[in-house]
Structures are given as structure tokens and as C-alpha cells.
Amino acid sequence: MFTELAEGGDNAIAVTLGVLGDEWNLWILRHAVAGCRRYGDWIAQGSISNSVLSKRLTQLTELGLLDKVRYSDRPVRFEYPLTPRGLGVWPALLSMWVWEQAWSPESSDILPSMRHGTCGATFTPVLVCRACGEPCTRRDVSADLGPSGDWTRSVPASIGRRRSTSTRQPSQVLPHTMELLGNRWSAAMIGALFLGARRFGELAERTSAPPAMVADRLHRLEALGVVETSPNPARPNWVTYGLTAKGEAFFPVVALMIDWGQQWFRAPEGPAIRFRHVVCRKDFHPVLHCNVCSQPLRGREVLIEPPASGP
Incomplete structure (x- = not known):
């Protein structure tokens, strides 16, 4: 069952960023x-x-991502299995890991490898349109703001604080991902750039x-190699x-996070953003397929293999 959000309050994007824009939440979910x-x-x-x-x-x-289940009475102890909502996060986590492997080679941690239980191969996930089954890139998908998509409702204040160098942080498995999602203005800039x-x-x-914040965030995103500048032909x-x-x-x-968020957290006015696949002209809902056997990836079929130990 999805959670209905308050009318006029944070939309699904804000809630999603609040959950997945927190390093410790990602760390806990990764191990879950x-x-x-x-x-x-x-x-x-x-x-x-x-x-x-x-x-x-x-x-x-x-x-609603974890359940709390008592497993011992003396002493009273609980365990926290993933709910269907929590299990639904794994495609976004998987896409983060793959992006970091490709674009953040300086990560201090070795990321786990993934094996597809169906075909037995170590795989790279491919983003696919659920409606037509065709692979997609960002340029194959159009996006428009929906009824609850006002920017003031889309970015939570909880991820607006800068990191403190004196505060313990999780091991940096996803350093560049957190640069983009862990700051409210960086997340907003990325969203605006994706929307044109x-x-x-x-x-x-x-x-x-x-x-001043726009300038600061753009400078940081340039330094990360995510944003680039080009001359403006109208204004030299x-x-x-x-x-x-x-x-x-x-x-x-981005697509997998938003799709997950809008499935489980719904504003009464309607969605925050609508994706459409320009090829089949249907609403775009992203799924991941195995690049080896082309079959859909399902959570129980994705085997996480611990990274190899160093010499």
C-alpha cells in the first residue's frame, strides 16, 4: 500500500531524496x-x-522500507527485514553502483559485483522501457512537471546541510552519487538540467x-565532471x-529513484513528474534488463558477490 502525502506538502521527489539522499540510509539499505x-x-x-x-x-x-519484527522475548530483540517498498529500492542502488564503477574510479572502496542468477553471468544492467521493452537513454525520454511538481515541493530541507568534516561518515562507496543527491541544491540543479x-x-x-548558491553548485558540478559550459551564441x-x-x-x-518514489509516495494532486518514452509514446516506467541474456532483472535473481580481497 502506498503512502498518501499531505496536500501542498513535500511531493514524492522530496521524500525520495530525503530517504536516498542520506548516506547512512543508503549504507543501511545496501547491507539490507x-x-x-x-x-x-x-x-x-x-x-x-x-x-x-x-x-x-x-x-x-x-x-515503510523496513519492518520491525520481534525475534526474541528474553531479552526483547527485533530484526528489520526489508518490506516490498524497501526491496523496491534495489534497482536504484544497483544503478548507483554501476555509475560509480564507471565514473568514480577513485572510490576508496571496492564495489560488490553482481551476477545474474538466471544466466549465471556477471552483468551490466540496461535501462529499458517497461511498456515496449526497448533500451533507453535520457534522450529517448521526455519529462514534464506534473500537478505536484513545483520546485519548492521537490527538494527536502533535510539534505540541504553541508557535510561536516568532523562528523563520521559511511565508507565512501558512492562518493559522487552523494555529491549529486546529498545536497538539496545539487539535486535541484541536476533535475533542472535534465528538464532542459x-x-x-x-x-x-x-x-x-x-x-550565489547557483554559482557555487554549478562550480562544484563542473569540478565533478558532471556539468560543462559552452558559449552562448546570443550573448558572447x-x-x-x-x-x-x-x-x-x-x-x-534519477529515473529509477523517481519511479520508485512515485509508486510508494503519492501526492493527492497527482504525480510530480511525468516521463514519456518518445519511441513508443507511452508513459515511461524504467526497468533493468541483463545485458548478457536480455531478460528482466529481478531482485532475487541478482546475486551480490563480495569484492575480492586485496593481496
């Missing part, structure tokens, strides 16, 4: 997909403190960000902004 269910399972993975784990498990349970904004003024207007002293190949390649992450 790999089989963690009990408090000690996560503690054994290292990095996380008791207070942070307790807070995040409570949040993820309240949002190109000029500085357009980005400021669409995101409602102060000009101005530039336009666009996504690089690295930025374009982030589209599966």
Missing part, C-alpha cells in the same frame, strides 16, 4: 539488500555508531536557489550549461 536484518548485522559491518543506526532504522521503519534548463537565470528561476560574454557524458549517464539513477 545483502542480507543484514538484525542490529548486530549492521554493527558488524563497522563504520556506524549505535545512535546513528537506531535513528536510521526507526526512520526507515516509519517510512541551460542558462544561469533559468537554473535560478526553476530551482528558486539564490544566485555568457555561457550555457549542459550535462557531460558523465552527467547524462546518471539518468538511470
Whole structure:
């Protein structure tokens, strides 16, 4: 059952960013997909403190991604299995891992490899239109804001704070992903660029960000290699902004996150954004297929293999 959001409040995109734009939530969900269910399972993975784990498990349970099930009476203890809503996050997590492997080689952690249980091959997921089964890139999909898609409703304040260098963070498995999703203005800029904004003024207007913040975030996104500038033919002293190949390649992450969010968190006014596949002209809902056997990937058929140990 989906959660109905408050009229005029945060939309599905804001809720999704609030959940998946938090490094510890991603860390917990990543290990939950790999089989963690009990408090000690996560503690054994290292990095996380008791207070942070307790807070995040409570949040993820309240949002319906984890269930809380008593498994011991003396002492009273609980385990936290993934719900169908939580299990539905795995395609987005998988696309994050693949994007990091391709575009963030400096990651300090070795990412797990994935094997498709159906064909037995180590695979790379392919983004596919659910309606027609054809592979898609960002340029094959059009996007329009829906009834609840106002920018002020799409980015949660909870991911607006800068990271503190003195605060313990999860191991940096997804460093560039968190640069894009873990800051509210970076996430807003990426969304506006995917929707076609190109000029500085357009980005400021669409995101409602102060000009100084727009400049700061664009500078950071350029430094990450996600955004590039080109001369503005209409104004020689101005530039336009666009996504690089690295930025374009982030589209599966964005599409899968939004599709998941709008499935499980619904505003009464309607969706925040509507995707359409320009080839089949139907609503676009992303799914992942195996690049080896071309069959749909399903959570139970994706086998997570621990990274090989160093010498």
C-alpha cells in the first residue's frame, strides 16, 4: 500500500531524496539488500555508531522500507527485514553502483559485483522501457512537471546541510552519487538540467536557489565532471550549461529513484513528474534488463558477490 502525502506538502521527489539522499540510509539499505536484518548485522559491518543506526532504522521503519519484527522475548530483540517498498529500492542502488564503477574510479572502496542468477553471468544492467521493452537513454525520454511538481515541493530541507568534516561518515562507496543527491541544491540543479534548463537565470528561476548558491553548485558540478559550459551564441560574454557524458549517464539513477518514489509516495494532486518514452509514446516506467541474456532483472535473481580481497 502506498503512502498518501499531505496536500501542498513535500511531493514524492522530496521524500525520495530525503530517504536516498542520506548516506547512512543508503549504507543501511545496501547491507539490507545483502542480507543484514538484525542490529548486530549492521554493527558488524563497522563504520556506524549505535545512535546513528537506531535513528536510521526507526526512520526507515516509519517510512515503510523496513519492518520491525520481534525475534526474541528474553531479552526483547527485533530484526528489520526489508518490506516490498524497501526491496523496491534495489534497482536504484544497483544503478548507483554501476555509475560509480564507471565514473568514480577513485572510490576508496571496492564495489560488490553482481551476477545474474538466471544466466549465471556477471552483468551490466540496461535501462529499458517497461511498456515496449526497448533500451533507453535520457534522450529517448521526455519529462514534464506534473500537478505536484513545483520546485519548492521537490527538494527536502533535510539534505540541504553541508557535510561536516568532523562528523563520521559511511565508507565512501558512492562518493559522487552523494555529491549529486546529498545536497538539496545539487539535486535541484541536476533535475533542472535534465528538464532542459541551460542558462544561469533559468537554473535560478526553476530551482528558486539564490544566485550565489547557483554559482557555487554549478562550480562544484563542473569540478565533478558532471556539468560543462559552452558559449552562448546570443550573448558572447555568457555561457550555457549542459550535462557531460558523465552527467547524462546518471539518468538511470534519477529515473529509477523517481519511479520508485512515485509508486510508494503519492501526492493527492497527482504525480510530480511525468516521463514519456518518445519511441513508443507511452508513459515511461524504467526497468533493468541483463545485458548478457536480455531478460528482466529481478531482485532475487541478482546475486551480490563480495569484492575480492586485496593481496
